[in-house]
Amino acid sequence: MELKSNTPEGPLATKWEKYRGTMNLVAPNNKRRIEVIVVGTGLAGASAAATMGELGYNVKCFTFHDSPRRAHSIAAQGGINAAKNYQNDGDSVYRLFYDTVKGGDYRSRESNVHRLAEVSRNIIDQCVAQGVPFAREYGGLLANRSFGGVQVSRTFYARGQTGQQLLLGAYQALSRQISLGNVEMYNRHEMLDLVKIDGKARGIIARNLLTGKLERFAAHSVVLATGGYGNVFYLSTNAMGSNVTAAWRAVKKGALMANPCYTQIHPTCIPVSGEYQSKLTLMSESLRNDGRVWVPNKVEDAQAIQRGEKTALDIPEEERDYYLERRYPAFGNLVPRDVASRAAKVACDEGKGVSKTGLAVFLDFAAAIQRYGKSSAISKGIQNPSEDKIIELGEAVIKEKYGNLFQMYEKITADNPYKTPMKIYPAVHYTMGGMWVDYHLETNIPGLFCLGEANFSDHGANRLGASALMQGLADGYFVIPYTIGTFLSKEIRTPKIDPDAPEFMEAEKATQANLDRLINIKGNQSVESFHRRLGKIMWEYCGMSRNAEGLKKGRQMIRDLRAEFYNDVFVPGEVGEFNPELEKAGRVADFLELGEVMMMDALDRNESCGGHFREEYATPEGEAKRNDEDYAYVAAWEWDETEPRVHKEQLEFKDIELKTRSYK
Amino acid sequence: MKIHLKVWRQRDNDSKGYLEDHTVEADEHMSFLEMFDVLNESLVSEKKTPVAFEHDCREGICGSCNMVINGQPHGPQSGTTTCQLHMRSFNDGDTIFVEPWRAKAFPVIKDLVVDRSAFDRIIQSGGYISVNTGQAQDGNAIAIEKDRSARAMDAAECIGCGACVAACPNASAMLFTAAKVAHLGTMPQGEVEHTLRVQSMVKQMDLEGFGMCSNTGACEAECPKEISITNIAMMNRSYVGSVLGSEKSV
Ligand SMILES: Cc1cc2nc3c(=O)[nH]c(=O)nc-3n(C[C@H](O)[C@H](O)[C@H](O)COP(=O)(O)OP(=O)(O)OC[C@H]3O[C@@H](n4cnc5c(N)ncnc54)[C@H](O)[C@@H]3O)c2cc1C
Numbered sequence A: 001m002e003l004k005s006n007t008p009e010g011p012l013a014t015k016w017e018k019y020r021g022t023m024n025l026v027a028p029n030n031k032r033r034i035e036v037i038v039v040g041t042g043l044a045g046a047s048a049a050a051t052m053g054e055l056g057y058n059v060k061c062f063t064f065h066d067s068p069r070r071a072h073s074i075a076a077q078g079g080i081n082a083a084k085n086y087q088n089d090g091d092s093v094y095r096l097f098y099d100t101v102k103g104g105d106y107r108s109r110e111s112n113v114h115r116l117a118e119v120s121r122n123i124i125d126q127c128v129a130q131g132v133p134f135a136r137e138y139g140g141l142l143a144n145r146s147f148g149g150v151q152v153s154r155t156f157y158a159r160g161q162t163g164q165q166l167l168l169g170a171y172q173a174l175s176r177q178i179s180l181g182n183v184e185m186y187n188r189h190e191m192l193d194l195v196k197i198d199g200k201a202r203g204i205i206a207r208n209l210l211t212g213k214l215e216r217f218a219a220h221s222v223v224l225a226t227g228g229y230g231n232v233f234y235l236s237t238n239a240m241g242s243n244v245t246a247a248w249r250a251v252k253k254g255a256l257m258a259n260p261c262y263t264q265i266h267p268t269c270i271p272v273s274g275e276y277q278s279k280l281t282l283m284s285e286s287l288r289n290d291g292r293v294w295v296p297n298k299v300e301d302a303q304a305i306q307r308g309e310k311t312a313l314d315i316p317e318e319e320r321d322y323y324l325e326r327r328y329p330a331f332g333n334l335v336p337r338d339v340a341s342r343a344a345k346v347a348c349d350e351g352k353g354v355s356k357t358g359l360a361v362f363l364d365f366a367a368a369i370q371r372y373g374k375s376s377a378i379s380k381g382i383q384n385p386s387e388d389k390i391i392e393l394g395e396a397v398i399k400e401k402y403g404n405l406f407q408m409y410e411k412i413t414a415d416n417p418y419k420t421p422m423k424i425y426p427a428v429h430y431t432m433g434g435m436w437v438d439y440h441l442e443t444n445i446p447g448l449f450c451l452g453e454a455n456f457s458d459h460g461a462n463r464l465g466a467s468a469l470m471q472g473l474a475d476g477y478f479v480i481p482y483t484i485g486t487f488l489s490k491e492i493r494t495p496k497i498d499p500d501a502p503e504f505m506e507a508e509k510a511t512q513a514n515l516d517r518l519i520n521i522k523g524n525q526s527v528e529s530f531h532r533r534l535g536k537i538m539w540e541y542c543g544m545s546r547n548a549e550g551l552k553k554g555r556q557m558i559r560d561l562r563a564e565f566y567n568d569v570f571v572p573g574e575v576g577e578f579n580p581e582l583e584k585a586g587r588v589a590d591f592l593e594l595g596e597v598m599m600m601d602a603l604d605r606n607e608s609c610g611g612h613f614r615e616e617y618a619t620p621e622g623e624a625k626r627n628d629e630d631y632a633y634v635a636a637w638e639w640d641e642t643e644p645r646v647h648k649e650q651l652e653f654k655d656i657e658l659k660t661r662s663y664k
Numbered sequence B: 001m002k003i004h005l006k007v008w009r010q011r012d013n014d015s016k017g018y019l020e021d022h023t024v025e026a027d028e029h030m031s032f033l034e035m036f037d038v039l040n041e042s043l044v045s046e047k048k049t050p051v052a053f054e055h056d057c058r059e060g061i062c063g064s065c066n067m068v069i070n071g072q073p074h075g076p077q078s079g080t081t082t083c084q085l086h087m088r089s090f091n092d093g094d095t096i097f098v099e100p101w102r103a104k105a106f107p108v109i110k111d112l113v114v115d116r117s118a119f120d121r122i123i124q125s126g127g128y129i130s131v132n133t134g135q136a137q138d139g140n141a142i143a144i145e146k147d148r149s150a151r152a153m154d155a156a157e158c159i160g161c162g163a164c165v166a167a168c169p170n171a172s173a174m175l176f177t178a179a180k181v182a183h184l185g186t187m188p189q190g191e192v193e194h195t196l197r198v199q200s201m202v203k204q205m206d207l208e209g210f211g212m213c214s215n216t217g218a219c220e221a222e223c224p225k226e227i228s229i230t231n232i233a234m235m236n237r238s239y240v241g242s243v244l245g246s247e248k249s250v
């Protein structure tokens, strides 16, 4: 299969402008007759559904949540990037584009990323107009902070709840379109299949989660904005309900899954505390602006901490290894996530971990408290402040910046991070891989589009902090409303699609059979137990570092686990009722297939890049060794029960010179 | 630690509910919901139907989780959602009652799961600023005082969980509605539609069957985001002003 990116001709900087100026449009009277299905109400889905409603399309929007506002986007903490250059610190569209391509270790598509950087500026304007209460300076203008992997301050934020505020903005815009009758909202509906007619995406089969009944929905086009699949690892920072089902069912109908092995492991999460643990909690990357990461120099000191005989405060300054500052002086604690995570793993592998399990490093705010305390004393005109006063003033500054994060940390761990350093460890956080899409965000199935974390398009092998929110809203507010027009302008003569067409009836029957199959296995093991076991296999063999032998073994283990699942899983209750266990069973079944493809993708990629670290391909200092000669391609996988197949899109870099990514 | 649970079970809104006894072996580092995971895991292993409860982010931001624990929405710890509550807040041997939100406007779906779509309809009635994508001016065109923006943010932090309704003896949705009115009305961008917004949202709130506010303050006390009751005063002022002073009315 040939994968065409359908990138417009012309110089990179003007492609998007030219595209918008010359694309075919759908006239307003035709828009009223055209139906679009949007699955998902996170940043990507809610913004897309609202904007297409505003344009006059007939939109049906779906979420498995009880309300659009509960989408996982709500949990994003740190911020959203935009090339506004309000700080006059040298930012520009080109720099954001460059940072993103470099941060992604040169495995993303230039044209898509440049467009993202261009529209990033409109996003901030739009959100401000919606009333999003972004953080502000004393002069009343928008405030910024920096995130990892860049040297400018371009991140906009709303305390530690940026995702919540942006999502509420999009949710409110969506609510307005619902009240105007332009969008029909279906809460508690889970898409379980994609319906194709003559090769084009024409609708979905969704299960009404309250009644358990399947329903058929038809449209001229289908947009998936269903989020990432990090929960294939069982433990991740994702919300419990995040899953791959919508995307995966589309893959089973012929769509392709691109770069599934590119997983982002976030360096600053609260470490695992016990077997019962259900999810991991992120401590926003913004903390690395002020927190210093360290472990003891000596293994003996680390062991004493592990046994509870010493604490961080017992380790004198000269016995500490601030390993990020030592190894990467140019970026220090603000190196990108993949680099920071691997460095933490290296430290813990050397036996220098600082928790009972040995799997944690310190994130220390003492120096920042001192620094802020002193400057605060000066600005308040306090002469010769006492040590206590400095600490009091410094803690107040830290509290204003990160109060809710510190509080969250204390609630979970019962430790006070103002007084003793936080303990953190990397955890699965984000999936750069996703459905393969072209420049239009259209998959290889005509009429099927994919937005947000669910697609693969912009972050290459590693995403920079605060760029997922940017991408979700770029896709939904500013890209899909245009690019879907290119497809729909050819559909103005297509009559309303009939949800009783044979293709719909067949898909419904197959979906029903699938549900019946799960409930009728009546085995002995819970869905949860299979999910947990899958997660362990993924983390062990396809986690922070991977090797060929482990990946082959992991693949076989997943195949065995899948067979066991279909023999021995127990799903209580019935299909035709509200049944959360059945929902979970379907999602875990899909993870059991996706996991296999992730292993194969990681095995296929004989190089290290971004979040994908193959032990065989490393420099003597342990840095990732990329292979641009052979692997500068997107690996797009076609599902097949016995042997999934890979298709390749060669990446072309015309505007950026491929360099070894260095943060030293 | 051993925990005795009395958990509300109810097949659907038409069935009668009852309290069911369970004993769970918990760990003090577990979250309250992880303790429920343990309970459900053991129910499933006995081929019984697990307790249905709502949850998603498990970090206190999505507003999904909703348990009335020993009579208090989200349990004993102030400023904390059910998912952020940890078992160290309880003692070995404790008996804990767990029930759903109770309000006419929040019908029970199953066990601890209730239907909170009334909140969505309140927002749909006017909880937004009418700006289409593409109509915005530059983000820094209007300077907004830091304090003012912070006050808007204080109100905007509402997670829409409904604890305020569950806490209120009249099952009033005033705090939820007022928080949105205050958030948008405090931002200059939201001022233009403020009057109409207040009227529409209050009207929808009444239509949904939420009760009257009688100023008991229970909503503020139980709100996991500590949204201030002063928002209600602001909304009341605007509402009265709009009904008396404006020709526009809904
Ligand atoms: C803790 C945390 C903090 C983060 N912080 C930041 C940050 O500071 N900055 C940043 O840029 N990024 C951050 N991210 C990443 C970012 O939040 C996500 O990548 C982004 O919000 C994803 O948005 P989305 O719209 O693609 O998907 P989601 O928000 O995950 O939405 C998915 C939607 O699809 C629906 N759905 C899924 N499957 C189905 C189905 N089968 N049927 C019906 N509906 C379905 C869901 O109900 C939901 O509405 C963070 C992530 C986490 C986990």
Ligand code: FES
Residues within 6 Å of the ligand: B054, B055, B056, B057, B058, B059, B060, B061, B062, B063, B064, B065, B081, B082, B083, B084
């Ligand atoms: S589960 Fe999201 S707030 Fe509790």
